[in-house]
Amino acid sequence: MADQQLDAQGLNCPMPIIKARKALQELAAGQTLEVLATDPGSVADFQAFARMTGHGLLEVSDAGPVYRFVLQKNA
Amino acid sequence: MDPTTTQANANKGGTQSMSLIVTKGTLDWAYPPFILATTAAAMGLQVNMFFTFYGLPLLLKKLDLELSTLGNPAMKMPMMGGHMGLPNIAAMVPGVDRAATKMMRQLMEKKGVASVEDLREVALESGVRLIACQMTMDLFDYTLDDMIAGPELGGAATYIEVATQCDINLFI
Numbered sequence: 001m002a003d004q005q006l007d008a009q010g011l012n013c014p015m016p017i018i019k020a021r022k023a024l025q026e027l028a029a030g031q032t033l034e035v036l037a038t039d040p041g042s043v044a045d046f047q048a049f050a051r052m053t054g055h056g057l058l059e060v061s062d063a064g065p066v067y068r069f070v071l072q073k074n075a
Numbered sequence: 076m077d078p079t080t081t082q083a084n085a086n087k088g089g090t091q092s093m094s095l096i097v098t099k100g101t102l103d104w105a106y107p108p109f110i111l112a113t114t115a116a117a118m119g120l121q122v123n124m125f126f127t128f129y130g131l132p133l134l135l136k137k138l139d140l141e142l143s144t145l146g147n148p149a150m151k152m153p154m155m156g157g158h159m160g161l162p163n164i165a166a167m168v169p170g171v172d173r174a175a176t177k178m179m180r181q182l183m184e185k186k187g188v189a190s191v192e193d194l195r196e197v198a199l200e201s202g203v204r205l206i207a208c209q210m211t212m213d214l215f216d217y218t219l220d221d222m223i224a225g226p227e228l229g230g231a232a233t234y235i236e237v238a239t240q241c242d243i244n245l246f247i
Contacts, residue, residue, distance in 0.1 A: 012187040014114040018197055021117035039187075052118040 002034035035069040092121040093243040097130035102140035109194035116201035127208035134222040
């Protein structure tokens with residue numbers, strides 16, 4: 001169970017990323033954020049976001065129609 | 076004009092950065108700069124937006140953005156199960172731009188696309204640096220009082236200095 005949940009279903013690019021970044025700012029290092037999204041572009045985008053920011057991407061469920069990501073805030 | 080990309084010299088500090096020249100102010104063209112700026116800021120980049128010519132009114136307090144169907148031949152909207160464009164001759168009919176704008180706004184709402192106003196707010200919250208072109212302000216009779224709080228004034232030299240220090244420079 002992640003420390004925080006973010007429901008970004010129905011939102012289109014770039015809002016899932018923008019909202020995830022905001023939610024991560026509220027977390028302490030090491031805490032996790034679960035994101036649910038329906039934007040198919042978010043599968044590639046969350047991986048790029050994690051690579052660029054250094055936040056961990058612990059889980060990706062890319063089966064759809066609801067995509068699930070678990071991010072871990074970096075130190 | 077086509078959007079062009081140039082790679083500036085590598086950043087010297089630890090933080091990567093991006094600049095955008097924003098030149099267009101229709102509803103559709105307002106999106107790319109704000110989407111890219113807010114996303115880059117969310118990814119930890121320091122972002123600078125330089126608003127010039129028809130991009131400058133995107134800083135006005137009250138936005139009333141419209142599409143222009145004229146000279147926008149690739150614009151095809153999903154309609155009646157297919158995609159339909161609009162011949163330029165029809166763009167002369169009064170009210171056509173209004174109708175196309177309404178249709179676009181309905182599509183955006185249905186598809187969960189954020190409003191330009193919301194994205195602009197996110198840009199402000201995330202510390203994106205907004206620079207209003209002084210020459211365009213003079214040309215179109217605007218003052219900073221007409222604009223949202225946040226933009227600073229600058230000219231071409233201000234932008235060039237910024238651009239030399241950015242990793243990504245975009246013209247939109």
